Amino acid sequence: QSALTQPASVSGSPGQSITISCTGASSDVGTYNFVSWFQQHPGKAPKLVIYDVSDRPSGVSNRFSGSKSGNTASLTISGLRAEDEADYYCISFTDSDTWVFGGGTKLTVL
């Protein structure tokens, strides 16, 4: 299975909004609404910020939102803050009954 495609890096200024894309195929993102997003700070375990494409776990800021169109899922972070600077990963269920991660995106808050 091929990793989902994410941009290597994105950046934004405090207060702005950014969007990170996660492109898969009809065998994963395009068919299933089982897409999650994780935030990972250096040296820490990943933290779930979005599940099932657009649902937010309790305690996660409503500045984080998710969506999907066709084979591409997206994570949007609004009102950027310095603490949002981290690596972000998507994951999707596949029609092989497996899961596949994206390659990760480094978010820089300028």
Add this chain to the structure above:
Amino acid sequence: QLQLQESGPGLVKPSETLSLTCSVSGGPINSNNYYWSWIRQPPGKGLEWIGIISYSGRTSYNPSLKSRVTISADTSKNQFSLKLSSVTAADTAVYYCATQRGSTSWVDPWSQGTLVTVSS
């Protein structure tokens, strides 16, 4: 609430078998609709899904690792384990165990992660 803690050797020799155990507290691993995963992250690189075992013992593995991976569960100890055979330096990574729920892409909580280095 669930908590996961992995344990196992931090150094494994090339061609040998990497073995890790994830101890679960806060709930039984055979609880309906819960799944238990292994995920790894080579130094400076991205996350890679290794495999999963369900509450009923059904397993699924990353096709690229399938020939070398075995995930099993011990309900009496409330633990699940990872065995990766014939390791090479490319298997050096931080290994995480994590909880997934059925019929959803929820993956939480995660363990803190343990670095396993493959070296002679």
